[in-house]
Amino acid sequence: GDSVTQMEGPVTLSEEAFLTINCTYTATGYPSLFWYVQYPGEGLQLLLKATKADDKGSNKGFEATYRKETTSFHLEKGSVQVSDSAVYFCALTDSGGSNYKLTFGKGTLLTVNP
Amino acid sequence: DGGITQSPKYLFRKEGQNVTLSCEQNLNHDAMYWYRQDPGQGLRLIYYSQIVNDFQKGDIAEGYSVSREKKESFPLTVTSAQKNPTAFYLCASKEGNYGYTFGSGTRLTVV
Numbered sequence: 001g002d003s004v005t006q007m008e009g010p011v012t013l014s015e016e017a018f019l020t021i022n023c024t025y026t027a028t029g030y031p032s033l034f035w036y037v038q039y040p041g042e043g044l045q046l047l048l049k050a051t052k053a054d055d056k057g058s059n060k061g062f063e064a065t066y067r068k069e070t071t072s073f074h075l076e077k078g079s080v081q082v083s084d085s086a087v088y089f090c091a092l093t094d095s096g097g098s099n100y101k102l103t104f105g106k107g108t109l110l111t112v113n114p
Numbered sequence: 115d116g117g118i119t120q121s122p123k124y125l126f127r128k129e130g131q132n133v134t135l136s137c138e139q140n141l142n143h144d145a146m147y148w149y150r151q152d153p154g155q156g157l158r159l160i161y162y163s164q165i166v167n168d169f170q171k172g173d174i175a176e177g178y179s180v181s182r183e184k185k186e187s188f189p190l191t192v193t194s195a196q197k198n199p200t201a202f203y204l205c206a207s208k209e210g211n212y213g214y215t216f217g218s219g220t221r222l223t224v225v
Contacts, residue, residue, distance in 0.1 A: 004156075034213070043120075043204055043216035044157075089156065100164060101147065101172065102206075102214060106156040 002027050006090045006105035013080055013112050021075040021108050023064075023090035031092040033057075033066055033073040034102070038087040047075075047088070080112045116141045120205050120217035126225050127192065127199065135190045135220045137205035144209060146188040150174060151202040151219075160203075163188055192222065200224050 007022040025031060032051045036044040048057030053068035062077045073090060090105040118139045127133045139146065145164045149157040159172030163182040177196025182188055192199045205217040 036216075041219075043118075043218045044206075044214075045216070046213045049213060100145070100162060100170075101159050102157075104156040104158075106154060 002031070002092060002094045002103045004090050004092055004103055004105035006088075006108055008106070008108065010109040010111060013110070015082055015112055015114050016079045017112075019075070019077040019080045019084075019110070021088055021090075021110070023073045023075065023105060025071050025073065025090075025092050027071075027092055027094045029094045031094045033064070034091045034093075035062070035064055035073070035075050036089040036091060036104075038089065038107070040086075044089065080110075082112045082114050085110055085112045118205055118207055118215055118217035120203075120220050122220060123218070125220055125222045127222060128225060130194045132191055132193050133222065135192070135203055135205075135222070137188045137190065137217060139186050139188075139205075139207045139215070141207055141209065141215060142185070143207035143215070144185070145207060146182070147206040147208070147214070148172075148178075148180065148188070148190045149204045149206065151204060157204065160190065 003026045005024050034049045035047040037047045038044050048059040050057040050066035056065045064073050064075045087107045087109050089107045091102045121136045147162045148160040151157050158174050160178050161180040163169035166185050169182050179191045203220045206214045208214045
C-alpha cells in the first residue's frame with residue numbers, strides 16, 4: 001500500500017539557518033505530493049504541492065521538488081524564522097490506489113530559536 | 115469566508131460514554147473526512163464520505179460511527195467501544211482535484 005516516510009524530529013535550528021526535511025514515498029500509481037504545516041493547537045494548512053514528476057512546489061520561501069527517480073519530496077527553506085516553528089507533514093494522494101484519501105508521514109517538529 | 119468548523123474545541127468524556135464531534139463546512143465540497151492524530155503517529159483516517167448518504171470505513175474505524183445526512187455536515191461519534199479515544203480529531207473536505215481543507219480540530223480527553 002501507499003506510505004510516506006519523513007525524517008524524525010525534533011529539528012531545532014537557529015533563525016536564518018537552512019532547513020531540509022526529508023520525505024520519501026511508496027505509491028502504486030501516480031501520486032500527488034503535499035506538504036502541510038500545523039501550528040500549535042490548530043488544524044493543518046496546505047503549504048505546497050506538486051502533482052507530477054519534476055514539478056516544484058513553493059510557498060512562503062519553502063520549496064519541494066517531486067523526484068520520481070528517488071521517490072522523494074524533500075522540503076527546503078533557505079532561511080528559517082521563529083514563526084516557522086511548527087509540525088510539518090509530508091503527504092500523498094495516489095491516483096492508482098487510494099485516491100480517496102491523504103496518506104501522511106508521522107510529522108516533523110521544527111523549532112526555530114532567535 | 116468559506117471553511118470548516120469543528121466543535122467543540124475541547125471535549126471531555128467519561129468512561130463508557132458516547133460523544134459526538136461536530137464538523138460543518140460551507141465550501142460546497144462533496145467529500146469529507148475524519149482523521150485522528152496521536153503524538154508521533156501522524157494522521158490516520160477514521161471514516162470518509164464522498165457523497166451525501168454514503169460513507170466508508172477508513173484505516174481505524176473500530177469504535178467510531180458517522181452519518182452524512184446533509185452535504186455540509188459530517189458528525190463523528192466516538193463510542194464506548196473505542197478503547198483509547200484520547201486524541202486530536204481533524205475533519206477535512208475536498209472537491210475534485212483541489213486541495214484538502216482542514217478544520218481546527220477537537221481535542222478529546224477521557225477523564
